[in-house]
Amino acid sequence: MPGSVMWKWASRMDEDTPKKFIRRKPMEENINDMIEGLLLKDRTMLSRAITLIESNATRHKKIAEEMLQHLLPLSGDSIRIGVTGVPGAGKSTFIESFGLLLCNKGHRVAVLAVDPSSTLHGGSILGDKTRMERLANHPNAFIRPSPSGGALGGVHRKTRETIIACEAAGYDVLLIETVGVGQSEVMVRGMVDFFMLLVLTGAGDELQGMKKGIMELADAVIINKADGSNLDLAKKTQREYKQILHFLQPATKGWTTPALTCSALYQEGIEQVWGTVLRYMKMTKESGLFLRNRNMQAKEWLYAQIKEQLERAFFGNEKVKRLTPEIEKKVMNEEMTITKASGLLFDAFYER
């Protein structure tokens, strides 16, 4: 119950808070401390809460679940912004510049990363906080690297739960970064209110290599690095993107996706990007779309999680795993019908 937590929080205001970090109780016993820590906007406690959320241990999952049930009513009051773009588009510089602007306006900004590939490549896109050192050192900012741990679905769950924890800890702007090359964009689009696509100058070449359909997920296309000798090219790119966007369906009904230029390096145009976000928020809140989107996102997440769990149970079954390669090969060579093949796998699953 959040009520009792609030009470406990109030009653402990005078205690020597840091002491409990030194004590380092086992995670299990710290759930109330953790919730209190979050409400006190304690960054270290938030980090520990997220570590708990990201843990794959069954007992941790149970505690995390209990904690999240407490935090859920305290979450939601924020702007969730997705930021994507191919490597080289200047995501880090942009996020740092954008984040600092917001922090200086008094917002509390949390930066999260979704990068399912990080486990494959042995490195995370946000693994190194020095990448955005100035933002990381701002008292209003919180930066968290990408969770490791395999499947896209798992990363997805962890990120969504981390959003809840950050919001409960008073972060009112969430920047969720993703590399613009995989399947993660669709998932991130499904957990944010506003989705930004950062692009390189030279639209033609870039779009060729861009993930299919990604343009149609974006609520704003942002051409960063519009400075110095690159300025003319950036303006040309802006015109090209405007033209393409004119032909495509907007990501959000009733919203015209703009193409904006900015220079994160020289802090130019960043304020306009924020203005665009605010204009979008105003429009969607007034029309009721904002809330409808959030409700729908929660529902879709539920179904995605159930489906993932069903598939994990099926394809993780030992007998199914043993049979699959041979059956798959026969299907691919058109030696066995799909119905026969799936029938055999279901027989194995149910041990008939």
Add this chain to the structure above:
Amino acid sequence: MPGSVMWKWASRMDEDTPKKFIRRKPMEENINDMIEGLLLKDRTMLSRAITLIESNATRHKKIAEEMLQHLLPLSGDSIRIGVTGVPGAGKSTFIESFGLLLCNKGHRVAVLAVDPSSTLHGGSILGDKTRMERLANHPNAFIRPSPSGGALGGVHRKTRETIIACEAAGYDVLLIETVGVGQSEVMVRGMVDFFMLLVLTGAGDELQGMKKGIMELADAVIINKADGSNLDLAKKTQREYKQILHFLQPATKGWTTPALTCSALYQEGIEQVWGTVLRYMKMTKESGLFLRNRNMQAKEWLYAQIKEQLERAFFGNEKVKRLTPEIEKKVMNEEMTITKASGLLFDAFYER
């Protein structure tokens, strides 16, 4: 065993074939007759085989499965072409014109339709054969309306199995029509070698209303109705689509998706469309992509079918069905975490 079927077929060549249609044995007993009928390229028998494939009765499914296992080795030697476009783009006229051209070249052309919405609206896009009367009356053509029967997955399965039956019956060009508005395009893209998108003149207006990402599924964009007073507009539309296609990723790696104009009404440009398909086939067969695509499609179909079956079992469970609305509502209102919600539903499913 196809071998024994072939033998039986040969041994019955002299029999009075039409007699068996009059006898009208129950479907169960007719599997060999059906296979033989297909190999004799008997259109009525093909219709009956497809009716069997489309049946939702469990005992029919079993027989259909047995029949398909026999037909599978006889299938595959064809060009599978998907045709989509919004209503009004002239799909029927185009398919009739295109189909007649191919029939007159000596090809045997089967036209199938995928329209999951047909059950909702009480009518099928191909329900009325008079829509393409000239093609329907050609001895080399076979037209089959959209299968009814609910879910997209079901329609998908039936269409894929119908493809196998048609190919076994000697049809070497398959035209699979779909209305360009729903989820069916992605599924049809997953069962064809070449995917055509028919568009209206006036790209700007149309693309606004077009399904997201559909342009990036197309191996050719075809502007039909390029005749009379519409010709100039069609040429302008062609230029616009070329420009957009230049920016987008092609549906098939290494292939540049062209924008073609034609007039199905005046039989102009139809030969060029066929030339494009042949050029595509040559390229993908030489590079090995053709076979790789087909193998991959079969594999993806297997996984899609398994997932669909898992979900049907779960969400069709009586207890899950009873609990879902309340839990879904709590999730949408952010009163319950996703993990808690899915946990409750899985508990109901497993009756714990």
